Amino acid sequence: MPFVLFRCDEVIPEREKHCYVKSPGEDIVTYLPAANIATIPGTLTERGCAYCGAKLVIGGAIKDCIQMIHGPVGCAYNTWHTKRYLSDNNDFQLKHVCSTDMKESHIVFGGMDRLKKSIKEAFAAYPEIKRMIVYITCATALIGDDIDAIAREVEEELGDVDIFCVKCPGFAGVSQSKGHHEFNMEWMRDKVGECEPEIWSPYTVNIIGEYNIQGDGFIMENYMKRMGIQVIGHFTGNGSYDLLRGMHRAKLNVVICARSAGYIANELKRRYGIPRLDIDPWGFDYIAEGLRKIGTFFGIEDRAEKLIAEETAKWRPKLDWYKERLAGKKICIWTGGPRLWHWVKAFEDELGMRVVAMSCKFGHPDDFEKAISRGREGTIYIDDGNELEFFEVIEKVKPDIIYTGPRVGDLVKKLHIPYLDGHGEHNGPYMGFEGFVHMARDMYNAIYSKLWQLAKEDIRRKDNGR
């Protein structure tokens, strides 16, 4: 079957090339949905802006620097406190954000003085923090504020601070993906190579594209520690500004989210010859494979096997209990991009579920190459899905559960379909052996919750609407 045009899209037929149903005999050289192109006017996109991709996804997870948003306060507010990335620095990065709070008069007369004052105020307010990321936003980019010039002035005046400037306003790209890209490339260009980390192990890695959502990164760091491996740069969950400046010293880049952070791994390979090893850390089979590969790389396979055996013994019985109850359930994955292909086989092969629809907000063509290669025939694949399309998909595939974000999640809840937060990982962490059990538990609790029956009852009616 070629691309499909949903009923709701009849007035925006351009949507057809973004929606695909895989038929027998088709593969990724037959059809590939259009992706990473501008949203069509008229469609209710779920995408975020490019600045949001840089701040909310990447920079905002770094635990030991001040986040300074140069723009109207809304840009800071919209990207503050909505991600569940934890840190061992008392979650400083979650709690605090600074804004230059640009108003109309500053837009008219320029905001550089205001930026300088705000940067100095922020360093004074957090005297123990000597690092900062400054982000430009739509308004301040349009008036041409030179954030780099101000940052260099302040660095010179204060002497002991370091400031990284991200020049990716909201309008710079078609989605948050552009912000991921810009942050990666600018960090590589401006910061990598500036610090020499203390090396305590012959086995050194960077963990790239892992944001410590609900503590995922703590699990990965724990695995590395148990294998005697030093994590230099954790890009960027629980990441440290200065250690991320020393990423060039690692021997291996372990890449998890290839979409948001593959760029820096590619550049580290190109410039420093550090290989990029992509792994899937969700699902027992996949995480075991990833750990084995890391073990083989350093010639410490025995340590990997010991870790895998310990973790499997501890968590397998629990996973099996949930598997029995989840087998055959139909699930939709409507998330950002990579979780489609990371999760689909783990759900199907390890839990016996059926992934019936996948949609991503900011995926690129290679995300669809992976998702379609891993996904089954008959499954619906959508790029930049809009909410009316989601309603039609639900009507067609009748899922038992949907992994998505809070925006779409609140819609599907009203249809009495259980939803789990695919970005914030509900009661995660979800990575690793332990994490996959949490994931199965969340799905079990959601699907079997009595709430869905109760929610259907209309308490205004005597017979409760039954």
Next chain:
Amino acid sequence: MDDRVEELYSYIQSRCLWQFFPREWDRRANIEGILEKAIELLTEGECQVSETLLDRYFYVEAKALVIDVKSRFPWLNELNKAEKRAIMEEVKKKLMEVMVVKSLNPELRLSGY
């Protein structure tokens, strides 16, 4: 032989992330480098690994692939060296064709990352 090539190719396509690297040159390098080593491992039981980190990476992926396909496709163990090589060369050709030559991914040919 065609069926067996298809079986192996389909499995690799649904499993291995290295074939999906973002640019044409990465994909070519990975398919060449990893499958060359996998063929050596399958036919000789061992392979040459140079001192470079990148060569070591190819070896890591090849080793994982060989262990995996040997256990999933027991028929592979019954073939002689020449047959194993012939099948794997065909798999490589098919991967190169789908992932690079005929790929519909317009970003594959961008000049930078």
